[in-house]
Amino acid sequence: MKQSLKGPTVTLFVLVACGLSFFSQFAVYCIKKPLDEATLTKINLIAGDGALGKLESSRILQSHTANASIAALTLAADDENDDEDGSEDGKDNEGPDRLWDSAMLG
Amino acid sequence: MQKINRRTVVLIMILTTWILLRPSPALTWEFRMEGQFHWSYEWYNQLGSKGFFGPYNIDNGAGTTTSNLNFWNGGRFDTNITSGADARWTYFYVILEPELKINPAIRLRARYRIGQYGNPTATDYYTQMSPGIDSAIAEGQWTSFWFTAQTPWGIFAVGKRPWKFGNSLQYDGSDSASTESLLLVAPAGPLDIGIGFYPYRYVGRTIPQTAVFGDPYDLIVAPYYSFAEKKGSPFVDLLAFINYSSGPLQAGITGSYSNYHISPDARLRNPLVPDPLPAGAQDSQYSHGSIYTKYNNGRFFFNAETAWLYWTDRYPAPLPPRVPPNPRYVEQWRYMVETGCIAGPMKLSLLYAWSPGPDRRNGAMIGRQSAAFVWHPTFDRHLGNYSVFAPYTQIFGYDYGSGLNAYNLTFNGYVRDARVLAARLDYAMAANLNLFTSFFWAERTANGYGWGCIAPNDPFMPPQFISTPNDGNIQIAINGAAGSPNIPDPGLGYEFDAGFEWMLLDKWSAQFIFAYWQPGKWFNYACIDKSVPAWNIPGPGNSFGVNPAKSIDPVIGGTITLQLVF
Numbered sequence: 252m253k254q255s256l257k258g259p260t261v262t263l264f265v266l267v268a269c270g271l272s273f274f275s276q277f278a279v280y281c282i283k284k285p286l287d288e289a290t291l292t293k294i295n296l297i298a299g300d301g302a303l304g305k306l307e308s309s310r311i312l313q314s315h316t317a318n319a320s321i322a323a324l325t326l327a328a329d330d331e332n333d334d335e336d337g338s339e340d341g342k343d344n345e346g347p348d349r350l351w352d353s354a355m356l357g
Numbered sequence: 358m359q360k361i362n363r364r365t366v367v368l369i370m371i372l373t374t375w376i377l378l379r380p381s382p383a384l385t386w387e388f389r390m391e392g393q394f395h396w397s398y399e400w401y402n403q404l405g406s407k408g409f410f411g412p413y414n415i416d417n418g419a420g421t422t423t424s425n426l427n428f429w430n431g432g433r434f435d436t437n438i439t440s441g442a443d444a445r446w447t448y449f450y451v452i453l454e455p456e457l458k459i460n461p462a463i464r465l466r467a468r469y470r471i472g473q474y475g476n477p478t479a480t481d482y483y484t485q486m487s488p489g490i491d492s493a494i495a496e497g498q499w500t501s502f503w504f505t506a507q508t509p510w511g512i513f514a515v516g517k518r519p520w521k522f523g524n525s526l527q528y529d530g531s532d533s534a535s536t537e538s539l540l541l542v543a544p545a546g547p548l549d550i551g552i553g554f555y556p557y558r559y560v561g562r563t564i565p566q567t568a569v570f571g572d573p574y575d576l577i578v579a580p581y582y583s584f585a586e587k588k589g590s591p592f593v594d595l596l597a598f599i600n601y602s603s604g605p606l607q608a609g610i611t612g613s614y615s616n617y618h619i620s621p622d623a624r625l626r627n628p629l630v631p632d633p634l635p636a637g638a639q640d641s642q643y644s645h646g647s648i649y650t651k652y653n654n655g656r657f658f659f660n661a662e663t664a665w666l667y668w669t670d671r672y673p674a675p676l677p678p679r680v681p682p683n684p685r686y687v688e689q690w691r692y693m694v695e696t697g698c699i700a701g702p703m704k705l706s707l708l709y710a711w712s713p714g715p716d717r718r719n720g721a722m723i724g725r726q727s728a729a730f731v732w733h734p735t736f737d738r739h740l741g742n743y744s745v746f747a748p749y750t751q752i753f754g755y756d757y758g759s760g761l762n763a764y765n766l767t768f769n770g771y772v773r774d775a776r777v778l779a780a781r782l783d784y785a786m787a788a789n790l791n792l793f794t795s796f797f798w799a800e801r802t803a804n805g806y807g808w809g810c811i812a813p814n815d816p817f818m819p820p821q822f823i824s825t826p827n828d829g830n831i832q833i834a835i836n837g838a839a840g841s842p843n844i845p846d847p848g849l850g851y852e853f854d855a856g857f858e859w860m861l862l863d864k865w866s867a868q869f870i871f872a873y874w875q876p877g878k879w880f881n882y883a884c885i886d887k888s889v890p891a892w893n894i895p896g897p898g899n900s901f902g903v904n905p906a907k908s909i910d911p912v913i914g915g916t917i918t919l920q921l922v923f
Contacts, residue, residue: 354514357522
């Protein structure tokens with residue numbers, strides 16, 4: 252006797268289809284997403300040593316080649332658009348955050 | 358009557374108008390705040406029924422009742438041991454970091470944590486502990502608060518704040534270490550030169566009285582009846598550092614020194630509840646510091662640090678009952694070297710680290726120890742190194758605290774007494790997706806542990822432990838069973854981790870970590886085996902309650918974290 256599709260089989264089929272659909276969407280999403288530096292910076296801060304305050308993101312260094320300290324670069328990445336002095340010039344003219352953060356050195 | 362000159366009237370009007378309409382300075386504060394919301398699912402399983410304390414569901418001890426205490430799941434959960442091979446829970450916590458800029462020269466900064474109700478020490482809110490929309494999940498606690506002022510001589514700081522120095526080998530302010538010194542930091546080109554001191558610091562539990570090894574630097578228990586007791590505060594309490602930052606290079610050195618005296622006359626006497634043992638006096642001095650370097654040119658990075666801690670405790674006559682050894686010394690050195698490279702979306706990190714352990718000779722701890730946790734386990738928690746090892750080990754380091762209950766002040770496990778080789782590979786598969794895998798291998802650097810130094814709590818547990826009600830937790834007595842030899846096998850096993858960080862939306866990311874740890878042979882000797890007959894009456898006849906030939910099944914585990922940064 253020919254066996255018909257039963258409930259569990261249909262459920263399994265739907266689940267597999269959904270899974271394949273999800274992963275294909277995911278792959279397309281990952282491939283299509285452009286590798287912009289700002290996002291990479293965030294990713295590295297989450298992923299790597301930056302999140303631990305130990306070694307700052309390599310991405311930050313790749314996108315900032317000025318002769319500033321690693322800490323300053325990290326803070327620059329964090330505070331790129333912070334006009335803490337209200338001058339709207341994209342810079343914090345009251346001194347580097349390194350100075351303020353030095354309170355945590357000892 | 359004299360008439361007012363017309364010119365005078367005009368002048369008065371102009372002045373009045375100017376006074377009323379002149380631009381006034383904005384008497385406001387600038388407020389800025391950052392925050393994080395973390396939700397985590399954390400789990401650990403043992404792949405089989407061959408546990409750390411022998412086969413599951415067996416207890417051949419004399420009068421012990423631990424047969425259902427099967428899976429030692431580490432130290433992250435409310436109890437160390439579960440009856441089944443699975444352990445898991447979910448929790449969340451929130452951290453808010455406000456900053457008030459009072460004026461261009463003064464800033465107030467703080468850290469506010471929402472964790473668990475009634476517990477202020479770095480707790481998390483476990484799911485459905487407080488059901489009901491009007492049941493408090495937490496009071497919320499200010500865990501740090503400090504102000505910094507920019508003066509002509511440099512930055513002045515006071516208050517409780519993170520202590521971040523070097524690579525976190527000893528001052529891990531990114532995760533737990535804090536400082537409350539009065540500090541002045543003078544910038545000089547690429548140098549930051551700082552000096553700080555404490556006019557007062559509560560030393561805490563101090564009276565050397567009981568026969569049990571305590572830590573006179575315990576900020577929880579307080580036998581001194583007055584916090585203001587001068588003898589309870591260090592006489593000299595100084596620190597200094599120099600930090601260099603230029604281009605891709607950072608380097609620095611720091612050091613601190615403290616000394617204090619403990620006196621039994623500061624103890625309240627109660628004739629109704631007499632002290633079980635006479636109290637003694639203690640003179641202590643300690644110094645610690647670190648020297649480090651960090652280099653990162655975008656392609657290649659190199660981090661190195663060595664950190665030290667020297668401590669001396671002297672017990673003048675009449676001697677308290679818990680000496681000898683007298684005096685006691687700690688001469689601790691830690692080392693780490695981490696290097697790696699970045700190539701396109703890939704980042705490779707390699708780590709070697711070394712930290713010392715106990716020195717046990719002829720069945721006893723000698724007075725001069727190379728590991729601080731032997732004499733001062735509480736203070737050792739202040740100097741945890743969680744951030745160094747967190748990228749490499751989820752189970753052995755973070756969850757099991759190196760198998761030695763090494764948990765820092767945030768209750769995250771760190772690495773004690775281990776020679777570590779580790780590697781990690783990160784690959785940014787897409788702009789919002791990072792994949793990683795890591796390998797971790799470790800062995801003890803010291804063999805100064807007696808056999809059977811780890812056991813589940815039980816009223817009839819072996820005599821090297823403090824008899825404790827059966828509560829599902831473990832106890833560690835590093836000297837082990839009396840008369841037992843030192844543990845000969847240093848193997849702590851190896852661990853593989855893999856996972857990803859996926860930024861689902863801007864500010865919102867998910868992190869997944871899966872880890873596999875095969876415990877090493879060191880645990881065969883350290884953990885008692887409940888299948889050994891009369892394991893709680895250790896002696897040469899029953900291998901001091903352990904079974905060196907047993908095998909321990911691997912442990913898997915991990916976390917799924919949803920993180921919102923705002």
